[in-house]
Amino acid sequence: xxxxxxxxxxxxxxxxxxxxxxxxxxxxxxxxxxxxxxxxxxxxxxxxxxxxxxxxxxxxxxxxxxxxxxxxxxxxxxxxxxxxxxxxxxxxxxxxxxxxxxxxxxxxxxxxxxxxxxxxxxxxxxxxxxxxxxxxxxxxxxxxxxxxxxxxxxxxxxxxxxxxxxxxxxxxxxxxxxxxxxxxxxxxxxxxxxxxxxxxxxxxxxxxxxxxxxxxxxxxxxxxxxxxxxxxxxxxxxxxxxxxxxxxxxxxxxxxxxxxxxxxxxxxxxxxxxxxxxxxxxxxxxxxxxxxxxx
Numbered sequence: 001x002x003x004x005x006x007x008x009x010x011x012x013x014x015x016x017x018x019x020x021x022x023x024x025x026x027x028x029x030x031x032x033x034x035x036x037x038x039x040x041x042x043x044x045x046x047x048x049x050x051x052x053x054x055x056x057x058x059x060x061x062x063x064x065x066x067x068x069x070x071x072x073x074x075x076x077x078x079x080x081x082x083x084x085x086x087x088x089x090x091x092x093x094x095x096x097x098x099x100x101x102x103x104x105x106x107x108x109x110x111x112x113x114x115x116x117x118x119x120x121x122x123x124x125x126x127x128x129x130x131x132x133x134x135x136x137x138x139x140x141x142x143x144x145x146x147x148x149x150x151x152x153x154x155x156x157x158x159x160x161x162x163x164x165x166x167x168x169x170x171x172x173x174x175x176x177x178x179x180x181x182x183x184x185x186x187x188x189x190x191x192x193x194x195x196x197x198x199x200x201x202x203x204x205x206x207x208x209x210x211x212x213x214x215x216x217x218x219x220x221x222x223x224x225x226x227x228x229x230x231x232x233x234x235x236x237x238x239x240x241x242x243x244x245x246x247x248x249x250x251x252x253x254x255x256x257x258x259x260x261x262x263x264x265x266x267x268x269x270x271x272x273x274x275x276x277x278x279x280x281x282x283x284x285x286x287x288x289x290x291x292x293x294x295x
Contacts, residue, residue, distance in 0.1 A: 001208040004257040010144045011170040012247070016236070018172050019046070022053040022090075025132060025170045030088035031058045033081055035101050037065045037093045044180040046136055050092055060084055065093070068272055068279070069100030071115065071152040078107045078114065081129070089131035091168075094185075095140025095192075098133045099148040102166040105129040118150055122161030132170040136177045138243040139189035139280065141196060141250025143171035151273055158273040173247065175239035183230055186242075188280035190226035193246040194219065195283040199262050200255040202291065214254045218245050264290050 013021060026032065032054060041047040051059075062077045080086070081104065091101035105128040107114035117125060135143045142148065147162040178186070201215035222245050228238045248254070267290070268282030 001206055001211075001257040002259065006252060006256045007164065008144065008167065008252050010168045010251075012144060012173060013170060014173045014240075014244070016174055016176045018174050019049045019134060020053050021172070022050070022132075023056065025172075026054075026057070026088055026090070028056070031084070031086045032088045032090055033060050033062055033077070033084075033086045033104075034090045034092055035062045035065060035077060035097055035104065036091075037063070037067070037097050040180070041092055041136060044136075044177065046092065046134070046177050050090070050134065054090075060086060065097050065100045066151075067096050068149075068151045068158065068276075069096050069103070071103075071118070071150050072154070074100050074103050074107070074150065075114065077104045081108050087129060089129055091131060091133040092136065094135070094137030094189075095142040098135070098142040098168070099140070099150065101131050101133070102128075102142070102146075102148040103150050103161075105131050106163065106166055115152070118152070118159040118161055120161075121159075122148075122163040122166070125161075125163040125165050128163070128165040130169050132172070133168045134172045134174075134177075135243070135247075137181060137185055137189060138173075138178065138246035139185075139192040141193070141247055143168060143173065144247050144251040147250075149269065156273045158269040160269070171247075173243055175236055175243050178239050178243065179234055181233075183233075184278075186229050186233075187226075188278050189246060190222055190229065190242060191280040191284050193242075193249040194222050194226075195264060195280070195287055196246075196249040197222075197254065198287065199264060200258060200260050203259040203261050206258055208258045211254050211256065211258045214248075218249055218254070221245050263294075 091098045151158045225241045264287045271282040
């Protein structure tokens with residue numbers, strides 16, 4: 001087993017109806033910016049739940065974060081936070097919204113051009129605004145890690161960064177929020193989580209059977225529960241298992257002390273940036289061939 005440090009301070013609040021507990025998680029004096037993507041959280045009632053839970057807070061909203069969050073859009077959120085002197089961020093959505101919120105959190109008080117955060121892959125982040133998340137699309141694991149990927153549309157560049165300063169303070173995982181997701185998004189989420197595990201599992205052996213068994217358990221669960229999630233969209237337990245698998249696939253635990261790959265993801269990022277494919281679509285295309293070539 002390789003040497004490793006493991007650190008993960010994110011509190012997970014898991015289960016149905018937990019959005020109502022937001023006032024126990026956000027300081028009462030906080031000035032909150034809620035960030036989200038399109039209209040799905042409006043149609044499925046999540047936005048109404050969040051607004052009700054935050055009724056006693058000063059809250060502003062920023063919508064329109066893309067499926068691959070862009071530097072250009074996120075900088076608009078940064079300017080809003082600075083202008084209105086907001087001091088707590090709340091991401092409501094999937095991995096793209098959470099990734100984007102991490103960048104906003106790091107960029108608000110960053111000295112210099114925030115593009116340098118991405119050029120340095122986050123190594124120059126020294127502080128970030130506190131933020132939490134409400135996950136509505138299980139896939140990326142961003143709700144319980146310190147990584148993010150941001151696209152700069154003008155350069156057609158999709159750039160990852162990470163920093164210990166951008167772990168969410170908390171993440172609420174309510175599987176019921178996924179019931180209305182389109183089949184395509186659920187399928188994408190299962191594929192994304194599966195690929196995350198493979199990038200940390202199918203590398204080379206270092207005699208780390210605990211991590212291997214963790215990884216195999218997640219892979220088997222995704223294989224078993226993934227098709228059920230498509231066929232039985234209202235099955236709470238199936239959605240709960242898929243959601244927790246996606247979180248555990250990339251919260252640092254199964255990757256501690258073992259070698260990683262991520263070549264499939266790096267190629268996939270380029271395909272997404274160039275052609276606008278869903279992230280999971282690129283992984284499904286690249287991973288099998290990548291494994292065959294490198295076997």
